[in-house]
Amino acid sequence: MxxxxxxxxxxxxxxxxxxxxxxxxxxxxxxxxxxxxxxxxxxxxxxxxxxxxxxxxxxxxxxxxxxxxxxxxxxxxPETDWVAHVRRELAPVEAGRFFVYGTHDADKLPEGRVGLLIDAAMAFGTGHHGTTLGCLRAFDAMLTAGDSFENVADIGCGTAVLAMAAARTTDATVIASDIDPVAVDVAEANLAANDMAGAVACVVAAGFEQDDLQAAAPFDLIFANILKGPLIMLAPDMAAHCKAGGAAILSGILNEQADEVIDVYAHNGFNLVTRDQIVDWTTLTLRKG
The missing domain is CATH 3.30.70.260 (ACT domain)
Known part of the structure; x- marks a missing residue:
């Protein structure tokens, strides 16, 4: 119609x-x-x-x-076959060692790459958006530099693509949380689709206010791909739940908002390591002093 x-x-x-x-x-x-x-x-x-x-x-x-x-x-x-359209538009995403793809591109996974299967129908972050892509690139750069992690949190996990990236490439204990129960269901479905059921603990939580997150802290790496407002509000909790010397990868930040986020996190004990812009969005890698 x-x-x-x-x-x-x-x-x-x-x-x-x-x-x-x-x-x-x-x-x-x-x-x-x-x-x-x-x-x-x-x-x-x-x-x-x-x-x-x-x-x-x-x-x-x-x-x-x-x-x-x-x-x-x-x-x-005009009437459109949106499933076919999305499949055409959402080509696989490459971020360093990571290769994010849908089931329709399963045959394109290059040998030796870390494949992460995320179908467009699962929403909440397929890897195509500059924020998710920026976080994957930042994490890949840390791995290339020789960083290792034992305890990782993905706050506002959406599809859990970042949590899965950590679980696939480290021996860390990984926990993923989202305020939206639907996102948590999607995260668990994506883990199952990637043969990773049980590899990441998925919980419904607002920020760090959840028993499993509290018990798992402190973390040596925290992903938070959300928005400027929640990131600023979470800065004190982020500091409280990050180990000394631990890292945070933050995104969901418009380029013009980045300086404000950096300043707030500096006042909470984090130093800027890198900032990466992809179109309108900035990803920050921070280290807790």
Whole structure:
């Protein structure tokens, strides 16, 4: 079934919220409405509607005029085999010794590489995003430099690709946690798909607030691929649960946010080792003094 989108922009959150609410009363009714700030400091907001039938363009024009928005851009979205599309787009990811791939690319795993099977349907971090890729590269660099680890935590693990990378390449005890129970279920499914069931302990936890994490600490390596806000909030706990001389690999940080994160972690006893930018995202490798 073909679907339609109708998109516009206008200034300010109150007007955008009001326009979104007004669109809910349209006939035909949108199947979904999104209201998002345009992240360029312009003050513009984008309002979009998704329709199973062609929208009433006269009604959209009236709404745009009423709320001071630009005319709606209406487009028909062609039917797409999204599974096939995703498989075409998500080529295997290479990060040093690591090779992240989906089942459709299982025959492409190079000899001698550490293969990590993550299917796109499993979401939460396939390795294609600059944050996950940055963490894998940072970890690979540490292994190449001769670092060894005995106790590893992956905080906000998503697919657990980072935890699996650690379990595959070290003799460390590895624990992976996520605040989202669905992510933890996905992590366990990915471990099973990689013939690694039981190799990583997977727990539901907010930060380090969980009995198994508390018992396993302190860690000599902590992955935290989340976002700037939670990373800053977790800095004191990160220091408390990291061994002296231990390392943290952090991502989910926009390039312009990196200095702030580095400063906060410096005040909590971490020194910057490396920073790596991949498109819009920065990955930090830190060492606790």
């Amino acid at each position: 073909a679907t339609w989108t109708a998109l516009t922009t206008l200034m300010g959150k109150p007007a955008a919220d009001a326009l979104g609410a007004a669109m809910e009363r349209m006939e035909p009714e949108p199947t979904g409405i999104g209201v998002f700030e345009v992240e360029d400091d312009s003050g513009l907001w984008e309002v979009g509607g998704y329709f199973e039938g062609a929208p009433d363009e006269a009604a959209l024009a009236l709404l745009a005029a009423t709320f001071g928005a630009k005319p709606f851009a209406v487009s028909e979205v």
